[in-house]
Amino acid sequence: MDDQLSRVFSALADPIRRDMVARLAVGDATVNELAEPYSVTVQAVSKHLKVLEDAGLVSRSKQAQRRPVHLEAEVFDLMTKWIERYRQEAEQRYQRLDAVLAEMAVEDTDPASNRVPRVRGEAS
Amino acid sequence: MDDQLSRVFSALADPIRRDMVARLAVGDATVNELAEPYSVTVQAVSKHLKVLEDAGLVSRSKQAQRRPVHLEAEVFDLMTKWIERYRQEAEQRYQRLDAVLAEMAVEDTDPASNRVPRVRGEAS
DNA sequence: AGTCAAGTCAACCCTAAGGTTGAACATGCA
DNA sequence: TGCATGTTCAACCTTAGGGTTGACTTGACT
Known part of the structure; x- marks a missing residue:
């Protein structure tokens, strides 16, 4: 799993990550906001975001302690x-x-x- | 990984499987024909085809011993x-x-x- | 300074995914 | 009937993926 296309497809193979993309299409969000709807820990969501980021689907800026996530x-x-x-x-x-x-x-x-x-x- | 969309994205996350789709876009092929370009066993290719089939990307007919694969x-x-x-x-x-x-x-x-x-x- | 809130890092667990080998199953053909 | 061909099945190995908990960083607010 090294080329970008593989990473992108792989990233979107997970329902939670697709859901987060759907959420982000509507506007930027913080990690906690993104984690809220799901029954997983915020650490798991952080990992999902890393996958999306590595695929180039998402970027994270820093704003105080918050890391607003933005859909690319x-x-x-x-x-x-x-x-x-x-x-x-x-x-x-x-x-x-x-x-x-x-x-x-x-x-x-x-x-x-x-x-x-x-x-x-x-x-x- | 249960819904179709997940299966489709997941199926295309693998470079070999994307390559096989590319090959099949040009015309139907048998398992052995599909296996030839790669350095993996024909059994591995058979597994890949099962993944593509479960995702609905491909269908397999039977023609004597051969199982021609068709892109959907x-x-x-x-x-x-x-x-x-x-x-x-x-x-x-x-x-x-x-x-x-x-x-x-x-x-x-x-x-x-x-x-x-x-x-x-x-x-x- | 002390504390709370937001995220990340690290170590671990468990299952699924991709690969192998070896045997079995089907079908055409001598 | 016997054998070669094409494909799948089964058992196994190893690694990657998604999840957890617990400790750590960073910045805001008293």
Whole structure:
């Protein structure tokens, strides 16, 4: 778990952390404010915030003893880009498949041949 | 880790699994084909596929001994929706903050007062 | 100075996640 | 029937993740 994309996805895999993001989308909050709704200790919440911060989803300033937490919207783009890229490819492929199936209906039936393309996809 | 959104994010938190999604976006593939590029056993890849399948990202048909893996594009929408929702809120808030700061520049400087809104955000 | 409040750090516990090896299960083919 | 191929199952190991408690820091307010 070292690259940013992994950290971001991993951070949002936890319901509490997603919930905190939802809360922070509405406005900055302190650790105690964030901890209040949950039945976990404030230390646990502090850890969750560290995970979100390491993922770049959140930043913490200092204001006296308080550490207001702020949601960073930019990182969301990273995810969206990744997702959209493969979703679109998959959907296009699906449409292409429809075309192929339509064409196959005209020709003779030959279920044995493997029509799957053998192209190698590039990394993350 | 029980709800779908958690499973999806968690599934994509692993670089190998993201890579497999990238590969599958280009076309269906068998377990062995998917395993080839990596230095892990085919059993490990089989486990990864189970994770992706449980998340709804992938489906497996049966074709003789082979189990061709197919990418399901719909689940991506679930993520995209979640992300977009909070990204937009955060960005709007950011713009509102700009407005507030611009207004503050006119008034007197008062760094002590806490201008952060105290609204409670709803869940995942 | 003394004390309270807000957060973090450190040590620990327990479970889940990713990896391995080895055996088992299915299906095509000689 | 026998064997090779493709995939999964089961048992195990090791590490990372989320939780706890307890001690510590930092700053505000008497």
